[in-house]
Structures are given as structure tokens and as C-alpha cells.
Amino acid sequence: MSVLVGGVLLGAGVLLFVLEPVFSGKSAPMYDGDDVFDEGAARRRVALTALRDLEYDRATGKLDEDDYGQLRTELSREALEHLGEEGEGGGRGPDRASRELEEEIAALRRAIREGMQCGVCEHLNRLGARFCSRCGEGLGGGE
């Protein structure tokens, strides 16, 4: 008997919980708010991540200047293209992740430009070094 009561109570509870929205008109959100996924933003993040890795690859000597230059041009163009898409779509600026990536890339390029890479032997030096640790050439000039 108690089993029957338990079963009926369980069934009634389940029914009430599941059907309640239909009777009360309570609704689940059908569209995302501001959190909408943007294909352009996603592709832009991908391009920017690739650009950032490109800087590292160059710094580690995995890429030489020619390959670096070519890929950098292609990837920058892609990142810009998708920024365009994004602008047309929602009229919003780049998302936070993209902004962070851009800042990181800028910092990387700045670090390299600001004399970490030796102009003579292309050796990468510690930030703030005054002379190249490989060939002794003075650092600190521009590219």
C-alpha cells in the first residue's frame, strides 16, 4: 500500500514539475542575450592566436623572415576581414578575448623591436639587455 502511495506521489510530483511551465506560461529563453556566438569573432580569435604563435615561432627560430613575413600578411588580412564582418553584424567592437590577443601580439612585437633581437646576428636577447649576449653588438636601436 505504502509503495502504491509512494508511486502515485512520485508520478504526481513529476507531472506537476514537467507540465507547470505549460500552464503557468513560464518560458525558457529562446535566444541568447548579448552572449551570442559570433562566427566572425571566432575566426578572428583563431587568426589572432595564429598570429601570436607566429611571433613565438619567429622568436624561437622556427620560422625564417620570408616565411614569417608571408604568413603574417595573410593572417593579419584574415583577422581584419573578420573584424569587418563583425562590424556589419552587430556594430560592436572586437570581443574581449580578441582584444587581449591583440594587446599580447603588440607587446611581443614591441619587445622584439625594442632591441631584444640583435641587428647583426639576429640573436634574441633578454628584455632590457644592452649588448647582444652572442656577438657583443650594442642593442637598443630600432629595427
Place this chain on the structure above:
Amino acid sequence: MTILGEIALWIALPVALWGTVVSFAGGRIGRGDLVLSGERTVHVVTLLLVLVSAGIIAAFLGDRYEYYYVVNYSNRELDTFFKVAGLWAGQRGSLVFWTLLLSVFSSIAVFLNRRRNREFMPYVSGTLLGILSFLLIVLLFAEVNPFERLGFTRFNGLGLNPQLQNYWMTIHPPTLYLGFTAFAVPFAFAVAALLTGRLDSRWIAVTRRWILLSWFFLTLGIIFGMRWAYEELGWGGYWFWDPVENASLLPWLTATAFLHSIQIQENRGMLKVWNMVLVVLTFLLTIFATFLTRSGLIESVHSFAENLTIAYIFLGFMGGMAILAAILIIHRLPSLRPENQIQSFLSRESAFLFNNLLFIGVTFAVIWGTLFPLITEGFFGETRNVGPPYFNRVNIPLGLMLLALMGIGPVIAWRRASKRNLRKNFTLPVAMGAATLAVLLATGVRHGMALATFALSAFVMTIVVTEFWKGTKARARIAGEGIVSAFRGLVKRNRRRWGGYIVHAGVALVFTGLAGAAFDARVEQEMVPGEAMTVRSALGSEYRLVYESLSHTRPRVAEDVQENDWRWTALLTAYRDGERIGVLRPEKRFYPVMEQTSTEVGISSSALEDLYVIPKDLETGTDRATFEVKVLPLVPWIWYGGLIVAIGTLVGLWPPRGVPVPSAARERERAVRKPVPAGAAG
């Protein structure tokens, strides 16, 4: 409790069917109340399945031998530990357990997306509830009801298969099932993407972690299974190309291919159709694995008594799903066109493409070999097994190519690799591989496949180590950090990439361990206590085993019934190169209730190799015993490699910084709330 579980099972089916219908309908006609009702259904079904599972466990713990399932998988003598594990010991219980895990993952997916990806969610809940409904129908109507009664109560059960009375049994199947069921979530999102027509990389971005989670559990589950076979079956091996093992490998193979090919879609907008095909194929293979393991389809070849109903039902379900998915994909073909073309043969894209082709090649080779007995039975009336030689001959070369790609993929450039790029990145790794080969040849190793494996593993390891080293060094220089913080910063910045490299290193280690099988040493000898035997390992060590004694015990005696098992334990002292390394206790166990014998091997593990003792014949009267002793080089590396793979996957899975937490998303949603279109009822 058990009756309540049975009631819960009957309630779950209509509720799940309702949820399936209202979810799809709500999504289609844009009614939020129906969608909410559907989402609540997901949680309710989970709760009901918890009750069902609790009911089954209660029946096991309460020794309720009026239930068919309990009688067949338990007895009064069984440890409480294994009684709880009775939930997944047999076909009926494991179907319930599978369904439970699927519903738990469905609930988590619905909860995590209560404010995100809303366009997808009606179809995601609908798809997941549809699968749950199917499983509930099977449970209730396909003669596999776990609550089926005998009509009378037996005094005792028939007991659990001795091979399952091992602690790996409590870990291995649940881990594998977690992997199988977690993959239903990416599948549901893929279906939602096809139905809504949102075919950009969004569904991949939102399910990437689910895919990794599933892969993590699949990998662990397979490795646990290998460990189980190694310790419990007593054949001196960890993999036998057994149908059940193959079944767990198949979805792992396609899931691995999928993990790689989604990167091409994300990076280059290519392979969109292929990714859809892979996600559907992997999902179907998880279903295939479940029913192959539990239906007795393949085993039926050896015994006529099996009931094949469930196999046909599952085959029908798989066929239906495959057809529906194919229709959807074909319908959406115009939106799934690639945005780019492969620019060069020498590029990361083409490396990924080869990787995919190889994985699919291995998958079909394994499917063919697994189903071969069925095919020959169907066409020629006689059953033929292809056996391990077929699998090894086909899969080892493909596996070696994959091993090579594991090194090439991470360093070859996207788009097109120049000769300079190749020279710069591959000179050192190729040299290391060649050096390994030369050293091994010089030391007299002549086994071709093993040589190739060792050389390629060295190649991959060099690449992974140099990548980490170069990356850390560059970061230390550029950011002016110390080596340790630079390393952490490096990994944190791109967890997927570096986690993936760690996985590659682990897999290379596993391959090396597998290749060790080419150098197994084996000696079989009959001895009486006091005698000794020696085995020389391929790595040069000499093992000496002294047979000390044989003892016979009948532990775990219950008051009113006979013992669960009788044990004959041999005691052997092991020496390596004259040095005592420990005592081994290989054992034979006899389970009187089931009248079965099991073998417990004795293993002494070192960093490089395992000493593995299988008791063959143990004679109580004379204490005469025959032992098969093996020295298995590099087997421990398989387990180390598995551990590294797990760590790497966790690195990739770890949530990155800056992922919008639900509360932040909520605030933003409040700030800009888009109006919900009026429903059809309005």
C-alpha cells in the same frame, strides 16, 4: 526501494517521450514554455533513473533472489563491493547504468546552457531525450527489464563471474561508459546545428570540452581494460583483439580523428561535412560498442543459446539514426561548403587529413575483423575468426604512420611549409630518430616493426621536448620571466596546444611499451618446493624464481553457506641478477557456486620490465606445480604513457581564464535583453 525503482522506470518512459516531443515542437514553433518543460523533463528523467539504479543496488544488497538479474549476477557470499558493482555486471544493469550516465550528462549540458546557446537547446534536449526514450523502451519491452521476477524466490543467487570479481571491474566499465555517454552531447549539438542551420564552428566551439571529456574517459577506460586483462585473464597480455576490446577502441579511433579534424574547421573553415560525418559515426560506434559488449552478438557465434533480439533492436536504431543524420547532412550540404582549399601537400592541413584517413583506415580494418565471423557465418555458413595476426598485420603499419604524423603535425606550418621550415624543424628530431635506430641496430635488435616504433617514438619525443623547450625559452626572454613561470605561462596561454603535445608524448611512450612485446621471454617449468628456475630477459637481466611452498585456503567462510572461493596460493621468491626483488603469490581460485576456476598472476614490476608468473597446474597432494614465467619488456611504459596521456588531456580540458561565468553572462543578459517572439499560442 526496489519497487519504487521499478515504478520510476515505468514513469520515466512516458515523461521522456513527452520531453522529446515538446522540445522539438517548442524549438520549431518558438514556444519557450514547451522548451522549458522539455528541459525540466531532462532533469526529471535523471532523478527517475537515479531511483531505478538505487532500486537495483538495493535488490543486490538485500539479496533479493526473486529478481532474475540479481540471481544471475550475485550470491550471498559476494562482497558488498561487488554487489554494488552488480549494477553494471550484466547486460540489463549496464543498460540502466548507461542510460543513467547519459541522463546525468544531459542534465549537466542543459544546466550549463540554461542561458547560453539557446537556439540550439530545444533540439539538444530533444535529441538527448529521444536517445533516452529509446533506451527506456529497450529496457521495458526488449526482455531486458532489470526488475523481471522469477515467480519464486531462490535461496541463493548463481554468483558473479569470477573474472569480474576484480577491482578493475568496478572501475573499468564505468569509465568506458562515461566516455561513451559523454559523446552524446556533442552529437546532440551537431544535430541541433543541422536542424537550426547554424553551421559555423559554433557547435564545435561549445562542445569542444565535451569532446575532450569523452575522449579522456574513453582513453582511461581502454587503458583500465588493458590493465584488467593483464592482471586478471592470466594470458600474459593486455590486448587480444577480442570483439569486446575492439568495440571500445572503435569510438576512440573516430573520436581521435574528430578531435583533430575540428581544428581544421576552426582554423581554416574546411572539412565541415566530414566533421558532421565523424561526430555521427563516433556516436553510432559508442552505441555499437555498448550493444556489442552486452548483446552477445559476436559471442553468439560460439553458443546458440543467446537471445539476439536486443542486437537487432540496436542495429535498427543505429540504422535509423544513420539515415536521419544522412538526410540532414545532405539537406544542409550547400551550407557546409569549405571556405578554403588545401594550399600545399606539405602543410599542417594535409598532415591532419592523412591523420584522419589513417584513423578511418584503422577503424574499418577493426570493424571488418570484428564482424568477420558474422560475415562468414552469414555467407558461407561456417564461422571463421581472423585472429590477432590479421589485426596486427593491418594495424601496426597504419599505427606507425600515425606515430610519425604525431611528430610531423605539431611542427609543420599551416597553409604551406617551405623547405627552410622543414629543415629548421625536422633536422634534430630526424637525427635523434636515426641515432636511436643506429644504436639499436648496433646492439643487435633486428625486429623491423619494433625498430621503426622505437625510432619514430624518439622522433616524436624530441619534437615535443624541443617545442616545450623553445617555447619556454622564448617566453622567458620576451616576457623577462624565470624558466618555471615562463613554462606555466606558455601552457596557460594555449592549453589545447600544449596539452595536445603532452598527449602525443604519452602516446609515443605507449607505442614504445607495445613494441616491447616483440622481445617477450617465456619459460615453462614444473617444480616441487625448493626448486628454482631462471629466465633471461631481452634487456639482459637474469631472473631466478625459487618455488617456496603451496598453500590451500578457504577464506571468507559465511555461517550458513559455502565459501565464495577456494584458493591455492604458490609462494615464489624472485631474484634479479642475484638480488632479491620480492615474493610473488600467483594463485588459482575455484568458485564452487559457479564451478569456475580463475587465475591470479604474480607480477613484479620494475621501471623497464615486468616479471609475470602464471600458475598452470597446482597439485595439492604433492605440491608439484607448473609455472609459465614471462619477462615482458617495456610493459610498465604503457601504464606510464597512459598516465601522461591523461595528464595532457586534463591540461587541455582545464577551463581557461576569462570564460564568461554564468553570473557575468546573466548580468549581460539583463543589460541587453532581446525580446522573445510571441509563441504560436499567442
